[in-house]
Amino acid sequence: MNKKLLPLLIFSALFFFAFRSTQNTDDLLEKIATQLKKYSTTSPQEKVYVHLDKPYYRMGETIWMKAYLFDGIGHAVDSVSRILYVDLINPSNGTVVTTRKLLCKGTAVGEIALPDTLQEGNYTIRAYTNYMRNFSEDFFFQHNFQLWNASSDNSLSKQKSLKKNFNIADLQFFPEGGNFVMGMPARLGFKAIASNGLGVDVSGFVLDENKDTVLHFQSEHLGMGAFEYIPKPNKTYTAFLQKIDGKYQGFDLPKASETGFTMMVDNLSNTENIKVYVAQKGENAPVKPTPVVLVAHLRGQLTFMAKGNCSTKKLLFLIPKNTIPSSGIMPITLMDSTGAVILERLIFHDDHNRMSVTIQSNKKTYKKREQVDLTITAKDNEGRPVEGEFSLSVTDKSQVLTNPHQQNLVSYMLLSSDASAIYPAGNYSPNNYTLRGNIEQPAYYFDQQNLQASRHLDILMMTQGWRRFDWSTIMENESQPASTSFFVETGVELKGKVTKNNGKNAGAISLTLMYNKVKNKQPIIKIEKSDAEGNFVFYDLDILDTTTVLLQALNKNGKKSDMTINLLPQTSPPKVKVVQTPLLPMEFDAKELQTFLQKANETIEIEKKMTFNKVNMLDEVVIESKRKESNTSFSQYGLASKSVKIENGKCTGVTDIYELLQTLNVAGLRIIPTAHGEYRVTLGGGFHSFNSNDGPMFVIDNMEVPRDMINSLRPCDVEIINVYKPVDAAVAGFNSPGGAIYFHTKRGNSNYDYSNDPASGVTLRKIIGYQTPAEFYSPKYNVQDPRHYQPDFRPTVYWQARVKTNANGIGTVTFWNSDAKSTMNVIAEGIANDGQLGTAQFNYELK
Incomplete structure (x- = not known):
């Protein structure tokens, strides 16, 4: 080969390699940006947070709650879903209660009553939308709480002292970025x-295999800390901690790699940039520069992307903080030119763009049962007033003890909902770990008065894992959106299929749905058409609690006798996959627990007395009504002119409902056939035909229906018929001058199981709708009320789910104190109209 051509060939090869590497990284940068945007578009996520009135409960109490729904990327409140499911899960992972709550502008309020038949233990509140079920259950809101039995001695025997020392179960190490290399500086979290599964502060030392001391270390917060050292080749290292008994326990440090990449991140020393240092070590020195890409994102929003060539010498990337759109966890990922992840480190960026919320009372100290006026003031981070909505709880601190820096709206949305802490599962064996979303004392890291909060939050980030997605999902899933087995619900839905009675396809069918939203009001009527296969859906039904609906199918000839309607079951709660995370220990001992249970038991006895009085009053009403039982119906209306129970023999052989009416022998009731094969019904001088509204009103199971609806009733489906002549109808509350005929069906009986009993052309079904929120009872002691003679030691003195601040940033509430001589703890959480989050805590004295 010509020696003059050799340098040229070498230069050409290097240039080609460099050009190709640059082209590969450029293509990768474009692909990353495209894939992140596509993922955010095709796989939008939702987040739920639920504010509860207090952290734990006793049997027989009510959990008062307010839920907030956000989109998972920008944290805008009021996501597209309109139904929120809130489950109560018992210690055995069984779903005790499921409620459906109507979301209005991204919030929902409600409650869950805790039966006194529940067992003690660690319960979970789980909240989610149907759409969220397309993703991992780890993204559901989950809150663990302790349920106590105030009247049982087991509560004290099970927990003699809540202040207790625990042995160290494990010491976990987390190399920064996920890897460290022999001979290169490393930081180990x-x-x-x-x-007990919780962090514990420790101090210790590291020895090598020759028992030489390498370094001493000490945790800084909740058992977490970090230290730097350079692992040497052919060396092994062991960390030693002292146990409660004075003996030392050893934990092996992770083994350093002989070759590879390292990452060190500085998020604290500079206010303008995040510094990211990367380097690599190869088998031979010097190391050939390797093309790499550094990517950072905030909840899927691309915040930084750059390329470089990494060698033994540190490669520095500067991420401008002013380009990061909001606060939150930001994964920083190093990739090779193919998009494979090499290293990843989480940091927390805080732009401090949160509401400043304060609570003030009109007095410093109060007397029992005295009126309290609280003022909530909300301002943005520049001191300007903010309009928003808050939920507020007032609890008795002698009964409701709170953990320091417990979870709140800000800490959950910005931190806990996106990070995974490594916690032991089951019996907390060191060899049995699972990724969980539980972070101890999360609000600690957002305490503006704590000068160490930022540093400790940075250490926390070294021990966490990003859990919203992994890069392989993003990079490999080029065109396929996330699974959409569970669709966005914008309202209560009713789905099913219409077939002929012989099971064959009925084709396109017109269906009429009727239900009452408000009793004694005109029913709501909706009409839909099935598709060619007979499938149908009624969307966005405004149904409250449990409501009976009537559904009728008509073919193109207006007939329904040969139709069968099969309704699909409503959305059921997902299978529970919850792993009970350890409860944070309360800062009180057995004596304080005994005081809490004693007061709770006194409150139970007071409530029992009040309930007993109410029962006595109800018993008197029941006894009075029993005297007239033979002439009353199961309906909500008054006494009927005549009530007839339809025995099986009476309906056998009867062809239709009109023939059944003729068997009642009611004076003034006439069934008159017409020339068109229809009937006129007259009652007490009036008449009812297809074209007349002067005849009797027809009601099926407390629902007023048109005349043609009763044609669908099968005689043997009717349990009782009540006939109201015009005068009696007016007294009973019917708005019908022609009287009324009430049909109480077997399906309308709450004890009748009709889920597998389809009727020809018509069906009745109980549908579970939105929970109607109950009103929190807050006595007004400035007015006379017999209930005020009872002692008042309620643990939750006041709860208000919707406190609005006006254009001046001011909101007010008024309530009355209990009889307790205690400190009252006030907590407010909420969101501004522009999306800023805010929380506040306040105490006042009751003497």
Whole structure:
């Protein structure tokens, strides 16, 4: 080969390699940006947070709650879903209660009553939308709480002291970025976990295999800390911690790699940039520069992307903080030119763009049962007033003790909902770990008065895992959107299929749905058409609680006798996959617990007395009504002119409902056939035909229906018929001058199981709708009320789910104190109209 051509060939090869590497990284940058945007578009996520009135409960109490629904990327309140499911899950992972709550502008309010038949233990509130079920259950809101039995001695025997020392179960190490290499500076995060599954502060030292001391270390917060060292080749290292008994326990440090990449991130020293240092070590020195890409995103929003060539010498990337759109966890990922992840480190960016919320009372101290006026003031981070909506709880601190820095709206949305802490599962064996979303004392990291909060939050980030998605999902899933087995629900839906009675396809069918939203009001009527296969859906039904609906199918000839309607079951709660995470220990001992249970038991006895009085009053009403039982119906209306129970023999052989009416022998009731094969019904001088509204009103199971609806009733489906002549109808509350005929069906009986009993052309079904929120009872002691003679030691003194601040940023509430001589704890959480989050806590004295 010509020696003059050799340098040219070498230069050409290097140039080609460099050009190809640059082209590969450029293509990768474009692909990353495209895929992130596509993922955010095709796989939008939702987040739910639920504010409860207090952290734990006793049997027989009510959990008062307000839920907030956000989109998972920009955290805008009022996502597209309109139904929120809130489940109560018992210690055995069984779903005890499921409620459906109507979301209005991204919020929903409601409650869950805790039966006194529940067992003690660790319960979970789980909240989610139907659409959220397309993703991992880890993204559902989950809150664990302790349920106590105030009248049982087991509560004290099970927990003699809540202040207790625990042995160290494990010491976990987390190399920064996920890897560290022999001979290269490394930072190791660590967390010590006690046998109760929670972090425990420790100090210790590291020895090499020759028992030489390498370094000493000490945790800084909740068992977490970090130290730097350079792992040497052919060396092994062991960390030692002292146990409660004075003995030392050893934990092996992770083994360093012989070759590879390292990452060190500085998020604290500079107010303008995040500094990211990366380097690599190869088998031979010097290391050939390797093309790499550094990517950062905030909840799927691309915030930084750059390329570089990494060698033994540190490669520095500067991420401008002013380009990061909002606060939150930001994964920083190093990739090779193919898009494979090499290293990843989480950091938390805080732009401090949150509401400043304060609570003030009109007095410093109060007397029992005295009126309290609280003022909530909301301002943005520049001091300007903010309009928003808050939920507020007032609890008795002698009964309701709170953990320091417990979860709140801000800490959940910005931190806990996106990070996974490593916690032991089951019996907390060191060899049995699972990724969980539980972070101890999450509000600690947002305490503006805490000068160490930022540093401790950065250490926390070294021990966490990003859990919203992984890069392989993004990069490999080029065109396929996320699974959409569970669609967005914008209202209560009723789905099903219409077939002929012989099971064959009925084709396109017109269906009429009727239900009452408000009793004694005109029913709501909706009409839909099935598709060619007979499938149908009624969307966005405004149904409250449990409501009976009537559904009728008509073919193109207006007939329904040969039709069968099969309704699909409503959305059921998903299978529980919850792994009970450890409860944070309360800062009180057995004596304080005994005081809480004693007061709770006194409150139970008071409520029992009040309930007993109410029952006595109800018993008197029941006894009075029993005297007239033979002439009353199951309906909500008054006494009927005549009530007839339809025995099986009476309906056998009867062809239709009109023939059944003729068998009642009611004076003044006439069934008159017409020339068109229809009937006129007259009652007490009036008449009812197809074209007349002067005849009797027809009611099926408390629902007023048109005349043609009763044609669908099968005689043997009717349990009782009540006939109201015009005068009696007016007294009973019917708005019908022609009287009324009430049909109480077997399906309308709450004890009748009709789920597998389809009727020809018509069906009745109980549908579970939105929960109607109950009103929190707050006595007004400035007015006379017999209930005020009872002692008042309620643990939750006041709860208001919707406190609005006006254009001046001011909101007010008024309530009356209980009889307790205690400190009252006030907590407010909420969101501004522009999306800013805010929380506040306040105490006042009751003497």
